[in-house]
Amino acid sequence: MxxxxxxxxxxxxxxxxxxxxxxxxxxxxxxxxxxxxxxxxxxxxxxxxxxxxxxxxxxxxxxxxxxxxxxxxxxxxxxxxxxxxxxxGLVDAHTHPVWAGDRVHEFAMKLAGASYMEVHAAGGGIHFTVNATKNASQEDLLELFEQRLQRMARAGTTLVECKSGYGLDTETELKMLRVMELARSHSPVSISSTFCGAHAVPKGMTSENATRKVIEEMLPAVVHAVQQGQLKVDSADVFCEKGVFDVAQSRRIMQACKDAGFLLNFHADELTALGGAEMGASLGAEAMSHLEEVSPAGVSAMAESGSVAVILPTTAYILRLPAPPVRAMIDQGVPVALGTDFNPNAFCLSMPLVMHLACVLFRMNLREALTAATLHAAHSLRRAHDHGSxxxxxxxxxxxxxxxxxxxxxxxxxxxxxxxxxxxxxxxxxxxxxxx
Missing domain, CATH: 2.30.40.10 (Urease, subunit C, domain 1)
Structure with a gap:
């Protein structure tokens, strides 16, 4: 006994x-x-x-x-x-849950055929949310975040990856990360924090200037806050995409973040086939998300490196993107995980819904979807020793x-x-x- x-x-x-x-x-x-x-x-x-x-x-x-x-x-x-x-307990491997503002008006634009980048160019998208988030108080952001965590918990999520990225300046990025830290002690969902200062190019800056700002200003400030015990940050992210950060710039950002001790967990090959997956695999990235436009060579590189493919069915569904090659990934030995990609563009807090979409749209079977939403999602955050089974x-x-x-x-x-x-x-x- x-x-x-x-x-x-x-x-x-x-x-x-x-x-x-x-x-x-x-x-x-x-x-x-x-x-x-x-x-x-x-x-x-x-x-x-x-x-x-x-x-x-x-x-x-x-x-x-x-x-x-x-x-x-x-x-x-x-x-x-x-x-x-x-x-x-379900694990949500990719979210952007700390933000203010409402982008419901963009849904009609998307239904009328506007692409993600067209909405972005019209003043919507990330920059709309950046302005609202900068203007919101830390207290207001915390209240909104806590409400979202409660909704995640009701849908079965017990661990969630949470990205910053709606600041694009040092002060607001730190504010978002502080909100995650404040919620951590009493949240019904465990939190893995990700610094995503390279989520977009700030207005009035070039992508090269933004790259230097992330590496030389924002990243050191985050590292300092972690070293002082003010924040716990696990991973770093960059939006590697045409018109945002190209492959070379993304590599520099990811290498700097890796050197600072963060896991690499970034957006790759979502809208354009850039070779982001190949770059991430060469750096030993723990995870890469989206991958709708990943190349066969990128899939092979991920299989060899062991990088987790975090698939986001809600975004592909809402933006009417081509399906990522999930069956090829599984067949070649890439660990496939799932996430909601919760953000103002893809307002979904339910991992069971994500699993359903993954089965119907991407031809995963039910058992694969559960593994992807538990063990593999936990592994993408390097938490599978404690979570996922x-x-x-x-x-x-x-x-x-x-x-x-x-x-x-x-x-x-x-x-x-x-x-x-x-x-x-x-x-x-x-x-x-x-x-x-």
Missing amino acids: ASLSEGRLLLRGASQVVRVASNGERVKLKGAMSDLAILQAEEGQGLSVAVDSQGRIAAVGTDAEVASLYEETTWENVLDVTGMSVVP IEVGKLGNLVVVDSPRWEHLVYQLGGTDDTIAHVVNQGRVVYSKESM
């Missing part, structure tokens, strides 16, 4: 526990993406997941097996999940699906308010569906 005298959470009675990984894997390539290591309850049995007082998974097995381990344990919380299924020793981040089959989480399009019964972060229930 385990010596643990107090536990944080016990789930019992589940029909399925979808572990995603069971042997400490941090990536599952090619056909292995579809192996979810599912525990299925036999008739008359239930399955349990126990989370210890430190918020880590302590046991997974049948109700009887787990009960025999912890007969003397008192639990802070016990959830009867009879007839339900349990999956790992239901394994002993990992953080107790769980989503309880109100169905004996986990697939309802994806199948029921837009139905997370009904399909998700509970969301758990480190053993604490951060959301429960209201009883009807």
Whole structure:
């Protein structure tokens, strides 16, 4: 019998526990993406997941097996999940969640056929949000951010990558990163912060001047704040794109950020085939996002380097972009992850919706989509040692699906308010569906 005298959470009675990984894997390539290591309850049995007082998974097995381990344990919380299924907490690998302003008016422009860059040239897009975010107070930005985190949690997200990038000057970029830091201690969703000062070229500057500003002014200020213990920043990003930062400029920015100790997690080959993926792979980038226009050589380079491809179905859907070559990526051994790309251009906070779109638009199967939204998304942030699967020793981040089959989480399009019964972060229930 385990010596643990107090536990944080016990789930019992589940029909399925979808572990995603069971042997400490941090990536599952090619056909292995579809192996979810599912525990299925036999008739008359239930399955349990126990989370210890430190918020880590302590046991997974049948109700009887787990009960025999912890007969003397008192639990802070016990959830009867009879007839339900349990999956790992979802991981959103790419978002831009700190901003002010409303760009709903641009939706009509896009529906009328305006491209992303045409909206941008008309004074919309990133620069519209930059102005609003600069003018917003830190308190207002924090309130908006916290509301968005709550909505993410209700849709099953337990870890989210959060980018700055709507400042384009040192003061506002630091303000955005401070907002993330202030929310971190009480957020229902764990946060991985990314410095994205190279999100666009500020008005009145050339891309070369902007490149130097990011490297010589903004990056040192962020590094100083991290060293002083004022911020925790994990990654750095650049929008490598025609008319923004070209491949050579992006390389300089990414190399400077890598030298400063940040992970590389950047926008590549979204609107134009520039060879951004090849550049990122040569730098050993941990992750690259979008990739709608990635070349076959870029896919091969990512497979060789181990860089994670973070696919963003909502953006491709809204902007009517060509589908990224997801099947080729999987077949060649590129780790594929998913993200919402939540931002004013793609207003989506739901990873189950993203999984649905990935299956329908990009021909991923359901099991691949779940791996991409859990283990691989966590690996893109280099957090797969703690997140992304239901394994002993990992953080107790769980989503309880109100169905004996986990697939309802994806199948029921837009139905997370009904399909998700509970969301758990480190053993604490951060959301429960209201009883009807």
